[in-house]
Amino acid sequence: MYSEKVLEHFKKPHNVGKMNDADGIGVVGNRACGDVMKLYIKVKDNKIIDIKFETMGCAAAIATSSIITDLAKGRTIEEALKITKDNIVDELEGLPPVKVHCSLLAIDALHAAIKDYKKKKQ
Amino acid sequence: MRVYLDNSATTRTAPEVADAMLPFFVDKYGNASSIHSFGEAAKEALENAREQISKYINAEPDEIIFTSGGTESDNLAIKGAAYALKDKGKHIITSRFEHPAVLEVCQALEKEGFEVTYLSVSKEGFVDIEKLKESIKSDTILVTVMHANNEIGTIQDIEKIGSICMEKGIVFHTDAVQSVGKTPLDVKKMHVDLASFSAHKFHGPKGIGALYVRKKDKIKKLFQGGSQEMNLRPGTENVSGAVGFSTALKLLDEEDIKKMSELRNYLIDELLSIPEASLNGSRENRLCNNVNVSFSHIEGESILLGLDDKGIAVSTGSACTSQKLEPSHVLLALGVKPEDAHGSIRFSLSKYTTKKEIDYTINAVKTVVENLRKISPLS
Numbered sequence: 001m002y003s004e005k006v007l008e009h010f011k012k013p014h015n016v017g018k019m020n021d022a023d024g025i026g027v028v029g030n031r032a033c034g035d036v037m038k039l040y041i042k043v044k045d046n047k048i049i050d051i052k053f054e055t056m057g058c059a060a061a062i063a064t065s066s067i068i069t070d071l072a073k074g075r076t077i078e079e080a081l082k083i084t085k086d087n088i089v090d091e092l093e094g095l096p097p098v099k100v101h102c103s104l105l106a107i108d109a110l111h112a113a114i115k116d117y118k119k120k121k122q
Numbered sequence: 123m124r125v126y127l128d129n130s131a132t133t134r135t136a137p138e139v140a141d142a143m144l145p146f147f148v149d150k151y152g153n154a155s156s157i158h159s160f161g162e163a164a165k166e167a168l169e170n171a172r173e174q175i176s177k178y179i180n181a182e183p184d185e186i187i188f189t190s191g192g193t194e195s196d197n198l199a200i201k202g203a204a205y206a207l208k209d210k211g212k213h214i215i216t217s218r219f220e221h222p223a224v225l226e227v228c229q230a231l232e233k234e235g236f237e238v239t240y241l242s243v244s245k246e247g248f249v250d251i252e253k254l255k256e257s258i259k260s261d262t263i264l265v266t267v268m269h270a271n272n273e274i275g276t277i278q279d280i281e282k283i284g285s286i287c288m289e290k291g292i293v294f295h296t297d298a299v300q301s302v303g304k305t306p307l308d309v310k311k312m313h314v315d316l317a318s319f320s321a322h323k324f325h326g327p328k329g330i331g332a333l334y335v336r337k338k339d340k341i342k343k344l345f346q347g348g349s350q351e352m353n354l355r356p357g358t359e360n361v362s363g364a365v366g367f368s369t370a371l372k373l374l375d376e377e378d379i380k381k382m383s384e385l386r387n388y389l390i391d392e393l394l395s396i397p398e399a400s401l402n403g404s405r406e407n408r409l410c411n412n413v414n415v416s417f418s419h420i421e422g423e424s425i426l427l428g429l430d431d432k433g434i435a436v437s438t439g440s441a442c443t444s445q446k447l448e449p450s451h452v453l454l455a456l457g458v459k460p461e462d463a464h465g466s467i468r469f470s471l472s473k474y475t476t477k478k479e480i481d482y483t484i485n486a487v488k489t490v491v492e493n494l495r496k497i498s499p500l501s
Contacts (some may be wrong), residue, residue, distance in 0.1 A: 002427075007427070010424070010427060011431060013363060013497065015379035016496075016497045017497075030458040030463055031460075031461040031464075031500060032459075033460075033464075034421050034461070034464035035421070035451065036461075036498075036499055036500060037499070038499035054497055054498060054499035055498070055499065056419060056420060056421055056494075056498040056499060056500050057421050057424070058421050058422075058424055059423055059424055059427045061421070061498065062424060069383075099242065
């Protein structure tokens, strides 16, 4: 069902955990739907210098959370906002069609964290 | 270590069953409807199998209709009875937590103009018998309620439901696919008119099942093309399958029920020692091989794949393993909160399950649950 890459990220997800001094936090999903993602970002000079996540969800939800942290780390805010669903699916070497919504959730989580960062900065 | 705990999905075909079937592929391969010696040999084996099966459920041989499995049996029973009785009435009663092979057939019949009542289910996993009585109307023609639930293993009081239907003269069907070999089954005592069976759930082969049709009840066949199976199910008979089916029944042993119950109880106790874990469905009147537990704050598919990585096969009522996004209709019917239904795992044992495998599984579940909770924002 899943690509090797998805299983790899599911079994050993990157950038997992809480961040106490986060500059922005995004929480998306709904526990009744079985998916909740929480993304933390640390920003310096407009760059995401650290990123962490906590996710409740299926293997695809965990793997997409992991991969979006890899994709966003070290990027500027503008670059991070340009990450697409296709970037995530490609990086994971494919996702079953029914699981594509998980990649959208990961993007939503990143956007929410950036929005939160911008709001706090003002 | 590899541990198979998905025996409600399917079981390992017993080696004795495979051995008994083999001659009917390469040696006694005749068509049971042919009248030459090849056909006669196949016919004899088929009828022997039919007799054994009928004895097991306390029926007559000509009340056993071989089918391709549980799904076909459910379709034949429900549609067959509905079409045969449609001039008498259009009302059917079932429950909310039936197998899709029953629910979807009922939904299809609704589109054809039948009216269906879906009975609610208690938190413990039992059909409300008082509600059933209240739901019966003058035009009720069929009641279909499963014997044992496939997800949570609760066993319904079929005898009680059967006697209510008998009193009112309503045809009663039960899907007994999960209960064979795990709890007593006597169609006369249970007052059932129609009952569905599937061989691969008790170490028989896949692709063969049966429908018990009480002699006095008339149902309409769904396929055309021959007069096999008492003119109710056309098609060349699956002789090797029927032999496998009856051989698997012969191998059933009450000692195995005792052994499975003990291992099941041990597994339930150990899993419930994990914080925020809860058993779905009653602990009493439950199949000897079924454990269904919800683990809060995490999702079932992740648990399943985490266990698979350790060689353990289980299943989940989680939406994330299927095409639809709602969690198990069975757990929701019980009133389990959607978030807990998402984190549910079914462990189903067989006579081959060992204490060593259960110990290995308990440790693995503890590790997997702990790891997933560490990355969950909810715990």
